[in-house]
Amino acid sequence: MKRLLLKLRRHPSGLLGVVILVIVVLVAAFGPLLFPTSPWRMVQRPFLPPFTLSKVPLGTDALGRDVFAGIIFGARVSLLVGLVSTLAALLVGVPVGAIAGYFGGRTDDALMRFTEFFQTIPSFALAIVLVAILQPSIVSITAAIAIVSWPPVARLVRGEVLSLRGRDYVQAAIATGQTHRWVIWHEILPNALSPLIVLASLMVATAILLESSLSFLGLGDPNLISWGYMVGAGRTVIRQAWWITVFPGLAILLSVLGLNLIGEGLNDALNPRLSRDGGR
C-alpha cells in the first residue's frame, strides 16, 4: 500500500484525481449536514440567475429550488450508485472470470458464451429496458448498471488467471494438495489485483455517467435528486436558465475526471508489472 502511494505521488495528475475525489466525497458526506435545506423545497422565485443572491449562489430552477442544494445532495446519489454498482459488478465478474480462466475447457467456453451474450446487447439499451421493467428506483438503477458492467471484469480476470495459472508457485500449490478455491483465492487473485483496481476505478466513473444518463432520460429515482436528473430537468429551459444544466454537468464532469485520473495514475504506477506479465 505504501509503495502504491509513493508511486502515485510521482504522478501529479493522479494526485489531482485523488484531491478531486476527496472533495466530492466530503461534499457528499458532510454537505447535507452543513446545508440541510432540502433541494426539493421551493425557496425563492423561479429562474433566479446564479451569483445574484448569496443564499442561492448557483441560482434557482423552474420551481424556485436551490441549484446549489441540488448539487450537494446529488453527490450522494452519484457516488452511492457508482460505488455499489461497481462492487456488485465485481462480485459477479470476478468469480465468473476466475472460474473460467482457472478451469478452462468446457467451463471456460460456456462462461465466455454467457459473457459474450451480455456484451453483445448494447449496454445502454439493456440498462434502459431493465430500469423500465423494474420501475425506476435507486435499487433498480444500481442493479441495471451492475448487470451491464460485469462482462469486462470477467474478461479481465479470466485473462489474468489464464496467464497466472501456469506459474510455478501456483503449480506448486496445486501439487501440494491445496483446494482449487484456496489456490484461486490466495495465490492467483492477489496477483491479479492491480489491473482489477484500475478497472474498478474506471468502472465507478462509467457507472456515474450511466446513472446520470438514465436520470437525464427521466429514468432516475424520483425521490432522490441526482445530477443527471437536474440536467434533464433543465434541458427544456436551457435557453432562459443555462445554469440548471451547466452546474450539475460540471459536477459530473469533475467527479468522473477525478476517478479517471486516479485510474490512470494507478495504471501508470502499476504498469511495469502489467507489461512484464504480458498482456495478450
Added chain:
Amino acid sequence: MLKNVMLGLVMACCASLAALAEEPKSGGVINVVIQPEPPGLMLAMIQNGPTQMVSGNIFEGLLRYSPTLEPLPGLAESWTVSADAKVYTFKLKPGVTWHDGKPFTSADVLFSLDMLKQTHARARNNMVQIDKVEAPDDLTVVFTLKQPFGPFLGIFEVGSMPMIPKHLYEGTDYKTNPYNNAPVGTGPFMFKEWQKGSFIHLVKNPNYHVKGKPYIDDIYWQVIPDAAARSVAYETGKVDVLPGGSVENFDVPRISKLKNTCVTGAGWEFFSPLSWLWLNNRSGPTADKRIRQAILYAIDRDFARDVIWNGLGKVATGPSASSIKFYTDDVAKYPFDPAKARALLKEAGYKGEKIRLLPLAYGETWQRWAEAVKQNLQDVGMNIETIATDVAGGNQKIADWDYDIAFTYLYQYGDPALGVGRNYISSQISKGQVFNNVEGYSNPEIDRLFAEGAVATPDAKRQEIYDKAQKILVEDVPVAWLLELQFPTITRCTVKDLITTAIGVNDGFRDAWIDK
C-alpha cells in the same frame, strides 16, 4: 383649415376601408408541429390527441361547434328536433364528395355509426340513448332516441363521430384496411404523404364543399420529438404554429415575446381539460374524507397556475369546468390553507402512514407539478413517496387501483352528462380502465342525480340537478380538483383565423389563411 379636415376625413376613411379589406388571401404553405407522432390517422379507430389534430382536417362530423359550444352546420346543414325531444332530423349538405370523388350520402352516415359502435369507445357510449337511425333519402338522417337526451347535439364533433366512407370500408377488415394509412374523408385537406419520424403532408382539397375554402395550399405536420428542438424550430422560422402542448410551459413566456407571435388559450372549449388528483377512496389513508379535504387545503393551486402554467388556466372549484354547461361556483371553497390541512389530518388521526404519489408521465411540466404538490403535502406532515413510472406503467397502476394519489387530466366534452358523470357514478366502477370512476366513490344520491340530469328537460331543470350534484361532490372531495387547463396555441400573427371553433386547430385549417 378645411383642407386639413378634408385630409383627415380622407385618411380616416381609407383607414377604415383598409380595415374592412381584411380579405383572406389564398395560397401558402404552413408548417405545424405535431407531438407526439400519431400512431395512425384513421380517426374512427384511433382517438389520440395528435390523431384528432391532424385527421380533424381530413374528416368531418355532422356538426361543428362555436367557442360557446353552439352547434354549427358541418356535413349537416340543418336539423330539427321533435316536440318530445326524442326525434332529431338532420338534413345533409348536398354536393359533398369524398376525396376520391364519390358522393357523400346518408348511407355513409348510417355506416359510420355502425362502424364507430365497434371501434370508437366514446362514440359507443354517446350512442347508448339512440333507439334507431333511419335514412329516408340520400340527404336525410333521422335519429330516434329512447328518451330525451340533453347533450345529444353535442356528440357530433369530428373527433367524437367522424364520417367514414362506406364504399371503402364496408365489408373489409377494419384493422387491416389499406386506407387506414391513406385516409379518405370529406374535409378541407387531403392526405398526401407520411414520412414516419419526419412529417405528414396534407394538401388542399380542390373540390371542398365550402366554396373558396380552404385558403392554404399545403400543411406539413412536422414530427420533432424534442421540446427544445420544437422551440428552436419556431424561432428559426421552420414552423409557424405550435399547438397546445408542443412546447413546455416554461418556454411559453419567452416565445410569446418574439416578433410576429400571437398566443391564445382558445380552441379547447369543447374539451375543457380539467386536471385533478385521483384519491383512492377504497383503501389507504385517502379513504378518509377528512384526509382528502386536507389534501385539497394543502395544495397551493395558485402557485401551480402562476409558476407551472404561466398564469394560464383557472383554479378549479369542483367536478365541472367553468366552460361547460350547467356549471356553478356556489359550492364549498378550498383555499390554500396549510393550517387547516394539518388540523384535519390530526382530526383524522393520520400517523404518518406512507402515501404513494403517481405523477403523470407526460413531460416536464407534469413532473415539476408532481414535485411541487409532493412538497406541499410534505409541508403539512404527510409522508409522500413518488412512484416513478412511464405512461404504460402509470395507466396500469391506475387501472388496477394500485395507487393512493395519482395525477390526471380529462376532457369534459362540454356537458356534464358526457364528460363529468363517468367519474363519479357507481356503475362506472370497473377495473381495467383509466377514465371511469377510478377512485371508487359511491353515492346513491349522485347516481340518481346524474341519471336524471342526462334525460331531463328543459335546460333549467338540468341546471338545478347539476347544481345539487356539484355541491355534494365538492363536499365529499372524491378527487382533488386542481386546475382548468389552458393549452396555449402559439402562431405567427400572420396566420389568421386558425382558431374559430371550439376544437381549435383540430378543424381550424378550414378557415385559416396566411397574411403575406
Added chain:
Amino acid sequence: MLSFVAQRVAKGAIVLLAIIVMNFFLIRLAPGDPAMVMAGEAGASDPIFVAQLREKFGLDRPLPEQLWRYVKGIVSLDLGFSFRQQAPVAQLILERLPATLLLTGTAFALSLGLGIMFGGLAARRPGTAADSAITIVALLFYATPLFWIALMAILLFSVTLDWLPSFGFETVGGNYTGTAHLRDIAAHLVMPASTLGLFFMASYTRMTRAAMLEVRQLDFVKTARAKGLSDAVIERRHVLRNALLPVVTLAGLQAGTLIGGAVLTETVFAWPGIGRLMYDALIQRDYNLLLGVFVVSSAMVLILNLVTDLAYRMIDPRIEYNP
C-alpha cells in the same frame, strides 16, 4: 479465413437467438402493455376497447405461442408487426436504420481518425506542451457526459451563434435536391456526429498515445533504428502498425457503447434513427418493435466485432486464428 467467418456467423446466430428469447420475456415483464398506453391516449375507453386493442396486438394469445410465432418470423426475416404504428417492424427499422448508420459511421470514422492522429501527435513529442494539451483535452471529453456536451453544443452553435441547425435530419419543408440536399444533411449531421464522436475520440487518443509510447520502447524498434531506417518509415511501418492493435481491439469493444450512445444523441438532436425508435418503442410498450431494434442493434455489434477481428488479423498477420 472463410471458415473463420462462417464459424463466427454461426456462433453469432446462436447468440442472437438467445438475445431474442431473453428480451422477449424481459420486455413483457414491464408493467402495462400497448393496450394500456393506447387506451390512455384515447381520452376515453371501456373494457371492449381495451379488449379489442389486446386482440389486435395479439396479446391475448399464450406466451409460448407468441414467442414461437415471433421466432418463426425471424427466420424468414419478418420481424413482426407494430400495431402501434400500423406497419411491419422490418420496414420501420429499415426506414430509420440509414440515419443511425450515417450517424454512428461518421462518429466512428471521426473518432478513430482524429483519435489516432492526435494520439500519434502526442506520442511524437511526449512531455511537451502539445502533448499535455492533447492529453488534458482528451481527458476532459472522456469525462463529460454525452448528453451534456450535446446540450452545450446546441447552446453554443445553435442558440448563441446560429451556425448550425439543432435538430432533425434535414431542413423541414426544405425540398432540396442533389448537392444542396447533401449539404443540408451534412449541416444537420455535424453536431450529432461530433458530440457522439468526441467522447470516443478521447479514448482512442489516449490508447494510441499509450500504445505508441510502449511500442517505441520495444526491441524490434530499436533494432530497426540501428539498421538505419528513417524515423518516418519506422513510425509508419512498425510503430503505428503495432500500436493500432489495441486501438482496434478497443474499437471492437466499444461497438456496443457507440450504439448505446446513439440513443442519447438521437434523443437530444431529434435525429430520426433507431436509437430514438427504441426509446419510443419502450415507452409505448411496442413489444415487436422494441425486440426488433434489439435484434438489429445486437446484430450490428456482432458484425462490428467480426470486422474488428478481421482488421486485427490484417494488421498483424502473426496473430493466429483462435475464434
